[in-house]
Amino acid sequence: MPLTSFLPFLYISVLFTYSPAFGFEHNVKPHCPPDKEVCEFDWVVDYVETMIYYEDGGAGHPIVVRNGSLYQRSSCNTYIPIDISKDSEKAIFADGSYKLIYGINGHYPGPSVVVYEGQQVVVNLKNNLLMEGLTIHWHGMVQWHTPWMDGVGTVSHCPINPGETFQYRFLADPPGTHWYHSHLGTERTDGLSGALIVLPKPEKLENLRDDLPELSGDFVMVVTDWKLDASIETKSEADWGLNPFSYGFNETKCYSITLDATGGAVGLFPFESALINGRGNHYLNKDNPEQPDIPELPTETFVVNRYGYYRFRVINTGMLFAFRISVDKHDIQIISVDGNDVVMTSAESVIVHGGERVDFIILASEDIANYWVRAQSIEDTNSEGPVVQDTALAVLRYNGSREVQPKTHRYECRPKDPCRVVNCPFGQYPDSYSITCVAASELKSTSAQIKAHPVPIASSPLEFQEIFLNFHFSYGNTYVLVMFFLKVNKIYPKQENTTTSCESLNCTDHCKCTYIVKLEKDKTVQIVFLNMDDAPFGMPHPIHMHGHHFHVLKTGFPHYNSTTGEILDRNRDIKCSTKSCNGASWRNEEWNFGNVPGLNLENPPQKDTIAVPRNGYVVVRLKADNPGYLILSIK
Template identity: 40%
Template sequence: MPFCLQNTIVLLVAIATCALGQLAFDHNVIPSCSPDEEVCEFDWTIRHSQTMIVFDKDDIVQPHPLIYTNGSLFIRLGCDEYEEATQEEIQRTITAEGRHKMIYVINGQFPGPPVVVYEGQQVVVRVKNELLNEGVTIHWHGQYQRGTPWMDGVDMVGQCPISPGQSFVYRFIAEPAGTHWYHSHLGVQRTEGIAGPLIVLPRPTNKTDNHEPIENEFMVLTQDWYSFSSVELLYLFNWDLRRYSFGLDDERCFISSEKQKTDLGFSGFMLFESGLINSRGHHYPVFGDVPKLPLLPYETFVVESNKTYRFRVINTANAFTLFISVDQHQLEVISTDGHDVEGVKTDFIGTTPGERVDFLLRTNQKPGNYWFRVEANGAGKVKGILRYDSVDAGIPDSERKICSVERDDCVVVNCMNKVFPPHFNLKCVALHEMKADKRLDKREVPKYTDDGSFVEIMLSNRYKTQSTIAVINGKSFVKPSSPLQTYPDIDKVTESCNKTDLRCVDEVCFCTQIIKVKLGTTVQFVLVAPGPFVNEPILGLQHPIHIHGHDFHVLKVAYSNYNTSSGISLGMNEDIECETHVWCDQPKWKNSSWGGDNIPGLNLVDPPLKDTVLLPRHGYTVIRMRADNPGFWFMHCHIEIHQVTGMALILQVGDVDEMPPTPKDFPTCGNYNFPQEEFEEIIKKPKKRPSDVNNKVLKGGSPIVNDKIVISGVQSAPGCAHLEEGGKTTTVYILTLFALITTCIVFGVCLAYQTVDKKRLMNRFDKYALSVKYNTIGCDDKEKLVTSSISDPPPSYLTFRRI
């Protein structure tokens, strides 16, 4: 290929890439369409990208790495050429926490582009998959999908994955209003880019003035972040190698903190490397307060004094419960999972993966810069900045609130533990203790009846840390081989849990667990969270449980049996009886008279509505819902590793003939077996293609029409020819002319590019002559460039502190 033509093609590819290149995430809530529009449409392209890569929007040249060295951020232009990055270049770069890592982007964005629509609008999203070798699906977390269950976006439950190069159009009605989000529901893609906010605004005529005027609304997507890809992280667990989470060749080992007590909960079963707020983050070595790369940008929320702001927080994490606080500012929780509650003033807000919480912040403090903190149960943290607009941007020196009797106890909403040692000075507000705002949502709790339309189902959610298998009632979920919402023969595409030859290992059976309930049934789930072994209270994890297509009332959250003086768990809540002292896969009430409404501590008057709920370790949670949305709905733990390793099931609401019919030509997929008999028949008697019947071809390439060879004729005019077929003449004048025009355009673009590139290089030369901004790093600097990537060795165990 000629050099000029090759450069032209590279240029055109660069232009296309830059058109969808990295874009800064706008955290302001701005409607995507006006409320008068019936349909709100979006076009997405999903592809790979990488953190710490700068896309030059001015010159439209190849992207360059962004590197951190000598206390500054540089753009690497060549092997020995570096240019200090401008603030504008840094701000439009996906920096994460400073390491280069392959990620997914939607239209060049991470997090994905906001979808801000009005309740009742039809949402249309055209998704083009330009990943090289992965399928993808999009789940619209929190949306009912009434009448469109095959738009829910769960692979092999609602739809087939969108293959590379293919596109798929999602179309559904935005319902209910509130803070929601979307994310990939295939494998472990969601925590590395395929996720974004989905805000459904109430219609202007439906708004209720239940709060003071709100100056602005911010979207806050928080998550944990790892140097390993999510797939690598998953297999470290599957292969029981998570102790090498610092790196397979790193001398440090991660020791699980399940046995350790912390102030807000337990740090969990995996390393917290770092976190992100709207894709901005830092790595804090040895759990200190000084980040490793201080000049990386912080996500910053700019506010005015004496105003009220609404923050819509979405926990998109892989695994960690994250606690939100803002130094020297009190927060007021007003909504959970898109459903309004009566305001609860608090200091810390707990969010588990998948949960959303909206809070009000009043800017009544001295103007300045304050830390916006996101903390992971004592295992790590990430910070943003709340900046008053009357002061210059700067690094805050504010302090986290100290909880003491002298300064008042701290209030924690949605806490992991109910009981804390007295000297922690913490007060917990459990989910069921919050009250639904009846002015906005007048839905009553579904009533208990004894006519068969009420069922109570107890589900034990357990993670076997030794074998890395997640189970519900002793069953680890196996995906169907074809999406159930396309209505195949269920017995042929699932591993039935009723099979006599079911595959079981160590008391765990692998099958497609389906719970079927009649349409209109009131279902009360009692969700239980035992540890891997009932008689070992030091082990165990909390789980965020999410149900698709429905929401539910949270009637009770019951925590572990605690030592009231130390706050340490003594084991399973004593209300629950397990079948043995080892397993608890078939739990039941210890008091056999309990059930329905007859469970002490239920809030049957005004409990909050949610679609994702905390299930505390060694405790249980009671939720109640009306199964009124026909379809096959996924129910699972929203910790990504738990879900993909089996803590899931399918809730079938109604019979297939009560479910919406699949759209015409909806894509299907599944297992295929090429029968030996059919194979032998085909190779013995090859079938003629339809085009071969009347159009035979000789080895030389001349066609035979009606068994007569037609010889191609050649015109005398140079450069032009025609072929005669059955007396018809086909000319190629137009094709030749098109080829000549295309060639001229290609070489013209090439010449223009070379001219622009020459001018760009001259400008850089001038800039080098006039400023020290463009430089070549010396030998000493190169040595620092290499050594700067080596972190200070933290200890080989997690450390904890109280507030």
Template identity: 40%
Template sequence: MAPGSWLVFLCVFLPLGGAVTPPFMNYIRPPPKQDEYDFYWHVGYWETMFEYDEERDAGRPVQLTGLNRFGRRETNRDDPNNCGNLTPLTAEESRTVVVADGFHRKLIAVNRTLPGPTIVVWKNAQVAVHVTNKLIQEGISIHWHGITQHNTPWMDGVGGVSQCPINPGESFTYRFNATEGGTHWWHAHLGTFRTDGLYGALIVLEEEPRLPAFSREFIVLLHDWQREESLDIALRVNWEASRFSYGYDNNSQCYYNKRQHDGTEIAPIPFVSGLINGKGRRYYNDGLESENQNVPLETFEVHSGVNYRFRVISAAMSYAFRVSIDRHELTMIATDGNRIKDEKAESFIINTGERFDFYISTKNKPVQNYWLRAETLEDTDIYGTAVRPHSAKAILHYQGAPVDSDPATTRRPCDASNDCTVVNCPFENYPPGSYKTCMNVHELRSALNEDAPRRESKWEEHFINFHFSGNELNGAQRSSVNGHRFIPPRSPPT
């Protein structure tokens, strides 16, 4: 910023009106082409495994009574101490339940959905998102990840930097142009609300004539879900108390970071449950058994003989995922909203904030259910002993296959006669003998024919050091750039 210049905070609060955005769907329905799209959001507290009565403005916890079947817990006037009676929910009532991993937990949600509502617009249209903060005591802001905000930097949604936070009871309208086509996402950008549920997909459609016709385009949002609030986890990490993640009270077991095969530590917190589009199971016994087999999984319904596009977004807190579909080859076509030349792959690795698009063909495939897998990169423990990765799973359901039945499929073996290509490895390659070949991100090529940049006669070289330098008392948890830490402003400029 030039000397004497000022950063202006634009704090415009507008009244909320209009209909509430419909809940999450796992596929895209292209809207009509128009100049402006409006969305109306309420951000508030919500609870997983909870059923809400709009007329009474009250709710009750629910329990799983079978696969995709829920019972609402009721009080008993004749027996005041008995809250165990269960009333079955109707199919319509069940659709309103935020399941997550089947465990009760408070979350922060837009319009009581997890993930939040999907925004689908056409490229270059204006997007207006009217946000009302229904929280009791926390301010919020929403970032539009992948949108460069040309001429609208105050709409970038970084609380305390590009805007004043939206305080409880207040409303704010984000208004920007969708100048970048592709798969993007939105998420909270203040505090720890993103990993408490405040995130969703942002899809900017554009004409892509060089791609095959798709019968349907699916959205896949990945999340490493925790059963405690993200603020508690963040504080534990900041206090360097992660080794006590299994409990502070009378628990002698320590947590240690697992490692990738190259020795890199993976995450400062244990993996609990993996969610795909807000649904998932907690697995134990090295991932072979699930805690509750009745927790419904996300299902992608397909027909034989056509192509399907998948837009994958990682909203994870800490863990990277290796994504694959059993017995299906992936054709990678985009990363972070940018088209790439088609690359065939068995799987790809996705880190927090990244997006990858691929498509599959359902021609000549047996009609059955297949696993869509998102596995962590865990390879060994602190002693070098091999461990099984954790996973999030969803179901690719072919029409005609059994309904409400878990797949019995296995992933394609990687062997000497047919090795596996893995896109976006965070390491150079897998160990010899694994028969996995990495295609690193720098090997991907743009699908667009763009002129090569001209060589400049004058140039300068700058080194930027991104590091977790911190201080001598807590050196591992303080980020810096060239030795300088960012300190949020204490008040707007006057």
């Protein structure tokens, strides 16, 4: 049966049961053999609490710290020691705090979906929650002919209500590192997310690229910021302007927003902790990560053999913070972004924003020992002066080394040997940092990638559509949400007047409306993503496009003070008709119809999520060949 013949909304009545099981499998293992046409998963979404030891039958016991050791408290006065080597699969330790979250089959992160390109993925999802609806968005899947399976609540389909079961069914395409998450409310950052890995068909491997060594291992690395409060509470308090009281409404000390090296906002609320594959810790002494608050908690550990090559698939599923990823004493070789192959690029570290994925390879050629894998925030200062970057840690353990915490340090960037940092959200760090920034647009697609997905070129202006979209922070506004669709028959909401169109308003600057962009089918579409703000807390932020992977042709940065790194002026390639840059256009009219200088039309990288620099822009291009109602959103 062809995939296009499936009903767009398929609710089925099936009884699923599960017992809590918490071990996250970070090794990439396909769920089905490559010759199987349909790969099926049964999921139950239910509540689960961190730092609770769950028995096989579902009963739980709190995990507590006593005299420097972890115990499960099975009764008021009974404490049973936790053996991390045996019991770590019985609980979600997170950062050592107790927090009620959503789990999929009892897992956090959710179970990894590892399938082969072209397989039909079937997920039977039962909502066991008491009062929350949910949807699952398959981030990175283009959903050819199945836009109703994109999983955006109230856009792709109605939320799955408590007690209901819904069947997702779609083709695994394109191959690469992707992820899934709830696309309703704030559920994504309270547990409902996981890795989605689409492996190339075995017969295609030989023709994909010849620059990759034979791998000894393939790891998933899910990184996220983590807060004790529920995400809806954090989001609501930020909306109400309560950020200064983030330390507590009755606390004397107030919180000061942290800034990046250019003066853009990073921490709109305090960084509490971060997790790697569901494990982390608190560090009251940020200067000494060897002294976590709860040293007894397990740390995510990747075991390697010396002289082996290992692939890391990094996914940032977090709410706010970008992370600079590095491995002590090891260079990283970036090979893929958002599931799309790029020419191997060497770096000291790579910055991964919310929603982005980056694959890199390391060669385990150092001494047999333990090394820190770091996910570091890009915070730099606040109103009181410089701040120490917050960090999540994992361990790279060479086989044969002792099971102890590493004593290593990250590479020190020096003027004569600067650090190369890929995917910078700004054009440069201050000169004193000795960091060379590489923008995402400077990466190059491999020859096989660009052959399979060439840059669309319009043969006449009639086949070309250019759109300027300004996603930005502004006084009294947090962000802009854009819906776009291709004009085709039979794919449209049935209801009328479900939105207030921005076109119907005489909007001079700020309006509350749904901005709907109509793409004309099969045209070459060039979108200029802007981030021109009029707020003191503006920041670079990632934008995700559903239903397409676009070519990243150019990044336009603002003007910086090379000594301090601070932004002096917004990029002047763009002409803004209002203070918040509505009605943007090219300042030089000769740049219209795709005639922008500096576009890489030969081998640009492809992505589905791109961080737009503050007071700058990114030019992307795609072919409007995937009809449906889809959205653009800030992750």
